[in-house]
Amino acid sequence: MNFPILSTLIFLPLLSSLFIFFSKDKTSNNSSIYISLFSSFATFLLSLFLWYSLDVTTSEFQFVEENYWINNFIKFKLGIDGISILFIVLTTFITPICIISCINSVTVRVKEFLIAILILETFMIGVFCSLDLVIFYLFFEAGLIPMFLIIGVWGGPKRVYSAFKFFLFTLLGSVLMLVAIIAIYWLTGTTDITQIYEIKIPKEYQNILWLAFLSSFAVKMPMWPVHTWLPDAHVEAPTAGSVILAAILLKMAGYGFLRFSIPMFPIASEFFTPLIYTLSIIAIIYTSLVALMQDDMKKLIAYSSVAHMGYVTLGIFTLTKQGIEGSIYQMISHGLISAALFLCVGVVYDRLHSRMISTYGGLVNYLPKYSFLFLVFALAALGLPGTSGFLGEFLVLAGTFQKSYFVAMLATFGVVLGAAYMLWLTKRVIFGTVNNSEIKSLNDINKSEIIMLVTLAFFVIFFGFYPAPLMDTFSVSVNSLIDDYQIALNSQ
Numbered sequence: 264m265n266f267p268i269l270s271t272l273i274f275l276p277l278l279s280s281l282f283i284f285f286s287k288d289k290t291s292n293n294s295s296i297y298i299s300l301f302s303s304f305a306t307f308l309l310s311l312f313l314w315y316s317l318d319v320t321t322s323e324f325q326f327v328e329e330n331y332w333i334n335n336f337i338k339f340k341l342g343i344d345g346i347s348i349l350f351i352v353l354t355t356f357i358t359p360i361c362i363i364s365c366i367n368s369v370t371v372r373v374k375e376f377l378i379a380i381l382i383l384e385t386f387m388i389g390v391f392c393s394l395d396l397v398i399f400y401l402f403f404e405a406g407l408i409p410m411f412l413i414i415g416v417w418g419g420p421k422r423v424y425s426a427f428k429f430f431l432f433t434l435l436g437s438v439l440m441l442v443a444i445i446a447i448y449w450l451t452g453t454t455d456i457t458q459i460y461e462i463k464i465p466k467e468y469q470n471i472l473w474l475a476f477l478s479s480f481a482v483k484m485p486m487w488p489v490h491t492w493l494p495d496a497h498v499e500a501p502t503a504g505s506v507i508l509a510a511i512l513l514k515m516a517g518y519g520f521l522r523f524s525i526p527m528f529p530i531a532s533e534f535f536t537p538l539i540y541t542l543s544i545i546a547i548i549y550t551s552l553v554a555l556m557q558d559d560m561k562k563l564i565a566y567s568s569v570a571h572m573g574y575v576t577l578g579i580f581t582l583t584k585q586g587i588e589g590s591i592y593q594m595i596s597h598g599l600i601s602a603a604l605f606l607c608v609g610v611v612y613d614r615l616h617s618r619m620i621s622t623y624g625g626l627v628n629y630l631p632k633y634s635f636l637f638l639v640f641a642l643a644a645l646g647l648p649g650t651s652g653f654l655g656e657f658l659v660l661a662g663t664f665q666k667s668y669f670v671a672m673l674a675t676f677g678v679v680l681g682a683a684y685m686l687w688l689t690k691r692v693i694f695g696t697v698n699n700s701e702i703k704s705l706n707d708i709n710k711s712e713i714i715m716l717v718t719l720a721f722f723v724i725f726f727g728f729y730p731a732p733l734m735d736t737f738s739v740s741v742n743s744l745i746d747d748y749q750i751a752l753n754s755q
Contacts, residue, residue, distance in 0.1 A: 269341040274385060276384040307359075314672060320739060322345070325343060334517075341394060345740035350546065353511065368501055372416070378597040389401075394455065407434065413503070414429060417501040428491075433479075463751065472527075473524060476528075480516035484517065487549060492704060496563070497562070497605075498618070502605060511598060525582070536543065543577040546570060559619060563629075567684065571644075577583040586658070586662020586666075587745065589661070592658060593655055610708060610716075622698065625702065633712075660674055
């Protein structure tokens with residue numbers, strides 16, 4: 264195929280944002296919403312076509328586009344495999360949901376907000392398509408700017424503090440990754456990922472380069488102890504910002520570990536595995552306990568995200584088929600569930616303008632549709648069998664048991680804590696006594712909210728019972744990753 268389908272996929276949202284920016288209609292927000300929805304839905308359909316067209320029987324990169332950006336130095340090289348396509352589809356699926364959520368939650372500068380969302384979509388898709396270290400870095404970091412604006416302009420009372428904290432944390436982490444990319448170019452003479460895989464970086468440099476990449480991915484994930492920016496960012500971000508942050512931005516780091524850290528630095532990955540296990544277990548247990556103490560719904564869900572990402576890093580570095588497949592599945596599943604939970608918080612926040620758990624109680628009596636959907640997502644978040652949340656955690660734990668009984672036992676304890684804070688949240692918000700008389704006059708979810716939440720609930724349950732579409736897509740790529748890793752270890 265000669266048609267540059269990946270470039271089209273990446274830059275279609277950007278072109279739409281430019282169209283909205285230069286449109287003369289200054290007063291009506293409806294036209295901007297319609298254009299954004301049409302564009303994001305078209306991008307989603309194009310990503311589904313890519314998924315359908317992908318040959319899942321090979322681990323080779325497909326739909327490869329290669330052009331020199333800076334002559335004889337940096338290539339604008341794009342390509343996808345069974346792992347990256349799922350993150351692209353997740354990105355294009357979540358974006359229209361975020362745009363629909365704007366209808367209820369964003370009232371000022373709607374046009375500019377939609378532009379920021381579309382530009383962010385371009386950068387996120389670019390991250391998952393990049394096959395050049397420099398291009399990856401540019402897309403990876405560029406996403407900071409629209410996200411910074413989304414939090415800083417449309418966020419809550421402490422939005423400026425949270426936006427700067429988010430920006431500085433992630434930027435400082437990524438500076439070291441930039442230095443590492445320059446060092447890799449100096450060692451190998453290229454920034455092309457496929458060539459670096461073949462050249463193999465000398466083992467004496469791997470540890471320091473691996474740590475440099477970790478500094479960026481750990482913040483973005485976020486891993487303990489550099490996770491503190493996430494609760495602040497979530498609390499102050501508007502609903503759509505929280506959804507994108509939880510559903511997609513956190514997944515970039517997990518993808519980075521799979522695409523860069525393990526294949527490029529296999530010896531260092533083996534050496535630092537105990538470190539990752541330690542940080543993951545602390546993240547799972549500590550942040551789950553912190554989540555139990557929260558009185559803000561958004562903060563509780565934010566800390567639960569850190570705990571769930573702990574399972575992801577744990578599974579990736581087991582370097583077993585079950586562990587890595589479980590991690591990828593967990594990332595996709597968490598993308599759907601966390602997006603839904605933040606949307607649920609957004610629904611009641613738009614009505615009562617409070618995120619405090621104490622404000623609510625007894626919602627099931629007055630908002631039955633909302634309560635049912637909230638319960639579905641809460642049960643999915645704690646890993647109930649029959650939901651997508653179960654399979655990811657189960658596979659991660661199965662992979663961890665193969666490597667260390669002790670680590671697996673501690674991780675399993677985290678599952679119990681996860682059930683504790685999600686059930687406690689549900690009990691206090693949905694059931695119990697009515698603490699606020701205003702609840703009695705609330706309207707149940709409207710049409711746009713039903714579309715968003717029911718769609719997410721459908722896929723959470725569908726992939727809980729039928730994981731094959733996802734598993735079949737990345738299975739061969741995961742096998743290839745593990746085989747290459749073992750060969751690299753044995754040869755050095």
